[in-house]
Amino acid sequence: MALSFSVFNKFRAIDDVSRPMRKMERSAARFGRRTTREFKRADRAASGFSKSVKGLVGLAAAGLSVQVIVSGLTDAVTVGAQFEQTIVSAAAKFGDMAQRGTRNFRRLEDAAKLAGKTTEFTAAQAAEGLNFLAMAGFNAEQSISALPGVIDLATAAQVELSMASDMATDTLGAFNLMSKDTIQLQKNLARVNDVLAKTTTSANVNMEQLFETFTEAGPVASGLGANIETVAAMAGTLGNAGIKASQAGTTLKNVFVRLSAATPEATKQLDRLRIKLKNSQGNFRDIFDILQDLNKGLEGLGDVERAAVLNDIFGKIPIAGVNVLLKTGAEGLREYRKELENATGASQKMASMMRDTTQTRFKTFLSAIESIKITGFEALREVIDSTSTDLTGFARDLESFLRENKQPIAEFASVVVKITGAVGKLLFKLAQFDFIQMKRRFDFFKAIFTGISNAIESTVNWLDQFMNRVNSGILNNLGMGVEDQRQREAARAVVVSPNAGAIERTMSEVVNRSTVDVNLNNLPQGTEVKKNNLPPGFKLRMGFSGAE
Numbered sequence: 001m002a003l004s005f006s007v008f009n010k011f012r013a014i015d016d017v018s019r020p021m022r023k024m025e026r027s028a029a030r031f032g033r034r035t036t037r038e039f040k041r042a043d044r045a046a047s048g049f050s051k052s053v054k055g056l057v058g059l060a061a062a063g064l065s066v067q068v069i070v071s072g073l074t075d076a077v078t079v080g081a082q083f084e085q086t087i088v089s090a091a092a093k094f095g096d097m098a099q100r101g102t103r104n105f106r107r108l109e110d111a112a113k114l115a116g117k118t119t120e121f122t123a124a125q126a127a128e129g130l131n132f133l134a135m136a137g138f139n140a141e142q143s144i145s146a147l148p149g150v151i152d153l154a155t156a157a158q159v160e161l162s163m164a165s166d167m168a169t170d171t172l173g174a175f176n177l178m179s180k181d182t183i184q185l186q187k188n189l190a191r192v193n194d195v196l197a198k199t200t201t202s203a204n205v206n207m208e209q210l211f212e213t214f215t216e217a218g219p220v221a222s223g224l225g226a227n228i229e230t231v232a233a234m235a236g237t238l239g240n241a242g243i244k245a246s247q248a249g250t251t252l253k254n255v256f257v258r259l260s261a262a263t264p265e266a267t268k269q270l271d272r273l274r275i276k277l278k279n280s281q282g283n284f285r286d287i288f289d290i291l292q293d294l295n296k297g298l299e300g301l302g303d304v305e306r307a308a309v310l311n312d313i314f315g316k317i318p319i320a321g322v323n324v325l326l327k328t329g330a331e332g333l334r335e336y337r338k339e340l341e342n343a344t345g346a347s348q349k350m351a352s353m354m355r356d357t358t359q360t361r362f363k364t365f366l367s368a369i370e371s372i373k374i375t376g377f378e379a380l381r382e383v384i385d386s387t388s389t390d391l392t393g394f395a396r397d398l399e400s401f402l403r404e405n406k407q408p409i410a411e412f413a414s415v416v417v418k419i420t421g422a423v424g425k426l427l428f429k430l431a432q433f434d435f436i437q438m439k440r441r442f443d444f445f446k447a448i449f450t451g452i453s454n455a456i457e458s459t460v461n462w463l464d465q466f467m468n469r470v471n472s473g474i475l476n477n478l479g480m481g482v483e484d485q486r487q488r489e490a491a492r493a494v495v496v497s498p499n500a501g502a503i504e505r506t507m508s509e510v511v512n513r514s515t516v517d518v519n520l521n522n523l524p525q526g527t528e529v530k531k532n533n534l535p536p537g538f539k540l541r542m543g544f545s546g547a548e
Contacts (some may be wrong), residue, residue: 077384079124079370080377086127087112093134094143104140111144116371119151120355120363121161123374126151129161136169137178138185145186152351153193155360157200157207167211168192174218175228190347195232197350198343202336203236209245210235216249220256224284233336234287234325241324251321258314260284265312273297273309288337292330 091098091105098104108130116123129150133143146168154164168189172178177188200207213235214228221231231252238248258266259277270277275293279285294313298306307319314322325333354360377384402409 077377077380079373083112083124083127083374084377086124086131090127090131090134090143091140093131094140098140107144108140111147113371113374115147115151116367116374118364119155120360120367121151121154122367122370124370125161129154129165132162132165133169136165136173138169139182142182142185145182146189149186149189149193149347152347153196153207155351155354156193156197156347158354159208167196167207171196171211171214171218171228174214175222175231177228190344192228193347194343194345195228195340197347198340199232199236201346201350202339203239204242205236205239205244205248209239209248212245213238213249213252216246217252217256220253221287224256224260224287226256226287229337229340230287232340233333236336237328237333238321238324241321243321243324248321251318254318255314255322255325256287258318259287259290262313266314269309269312288330288333291325291333295326295329298326 087105087109088100091100091108094104094108098108108127112123112126112130115121115126115129119126121129126147129147130143133146133150134140138146150165150168151161153168154161157164157167159167171192172185172188175192177192179185179188196207196210199205199210205213210232214231217231217235218228222228234252235248238244238251243251262270262277273294275290275297277285277290298309301309310319310322355364
């Protein structure tokens with residue numbers, strides 16, 4: 001059996017700094033991994049919260065769609081119910097002949113709906129116009145016939161349809177143009193509308209001002225035989241001089257009153273000027289003829305005397321207006337009146353011009369939309385009526401139940417109030433919780449911890465490299481390096497062997513390591529191991545195995 005030796009050399013370099021630093025490095029790595037893992041988990045939670053928010057937004061959008069539908073239905077019910085109430089109120093004024101279910105009622109509905117579909121006024125506004133016509137004494141048939149003309153007047157005057165109905169009907173009454181004959185009434189209404197429209201386009205007055213003049217002076221003037229065209233010509237002339245509305249109405253009323261019921265002073269002056277107030281039939285003469293005679297009688301008088309005569313005849317109130325009329329002259333007034341008498345179709349023409357605008361077209365569009373709502377309401381009317389009846393019964397039953405169970409309900413209400421208060425506080429706290437701010441703070445702390453972790457890791461790596469350099473320097477000082485011949489000689493001082501290969505392996509195992517395990521097997525006979533030149537901090541433990 002060949003003699004062999006096995007030599008086990010174990011070098012363990014234990015440094016009091018490198019081992020704690022390696023432990024710190026491992027701890028920092030674990031901290032970094034754990035921090036990263038927690039932040040990823042938090043990111044997933046934030047992402048989930050974001051998805052939840054998106055889900056809530058989706059639900060909100062769906063809820064908004066439902067709300068739009070409900071709002072549309074509610075609007076349709078509101079508009080339809082308003083139209084129904086207005087048309088029923090108008091029909092009620094026409095008596096039994098226009099009760100719901102009758103032909104007249106359906107005709108009233110159809111007339112209002114047609115106006116809503118084809119004009120800038122809604123069906124509900126048209127129904128309101130029919131209501132005013134009913135209050136003025138029109139029957140159902142007359143109101144239906146009059147409605148288109150009233151709508152034209154409202155368009156021409158740029159006033160509400162109810163106001164136009166009031167203006168037209170009051171003017172008819174002021175000039176005694178009401179008639180039980182539907183055809184004649186329709187003609188009279190068209191005449192009124194045309195005079196109103198023509199006067200406002202030929203004089204410096206608007207329709208509302210002219211209407212005020214008519215209502216003030218019309219009853220007195222028409223009572224003395226003056227027609228609407230005569231008063232309109234006088235009102236337009238006064239309007240051009242700045243005397244308008246009720247002031248013009250008061251002026252004209254006083255002119256007619258002071259001439260028809262002359263005072264002794266007025267009668268004396270009229271007789272002196274040879275002015276007759278009545279014709280051969282005993283009726284009041286045409287006011288323009290009287291004014292013509294007055295102008296002739298005043299010729300040759302001085303300003304002072306002229307003013308005194310006019311004051312005796314008319315009084316102080318209408319003097320300014322009388323001077324305007326006299327200056328215009330009877331011929332000018334007659335020409336103006338003739339122009340107004342030929343004003344047939346003026347209202348319709350003016351209305352057509354007023355409708356030729358973007359604003360009016362848009363109003364017509366909105367009116368058509370309301371017609372759709374009314375149609376929708378009528379489709380739902382039976383369901384709404386049935387539901388309303390059921391809900392009314394339920395409300396009455398509920399009222400009876402509440403009345404009979406006051407005490408238990410009060411106790412229950414107390415509990416509900418407490419719960420509601422608690423929930424309210426919770427919701428208030430949640431409302432104060434700023435999720436966006438939380439995410440920002442989360443990202444901030446994440447960045448801080450990541451920075452700390454990176455700093456610790458960098459520091460540990462630096463210390464590790466530093467300790468490796470220190471250990472390398474120590475080993476080089478022991479002769480364990482391979483940089484030069486001197487280091488190789490120092491290594492041989494530790495392990496002396498005729499086998500050069502063993503020395504090289506020893507050096508390669510030792511360099512740059514704080515813990516070195518060196519195994520030398522099957523060394524030739526004569527190998528010698530020495531424990532000399534050991535540096536501080538190193539321990540050398542040697543073991544021998546038996547020979548084979």
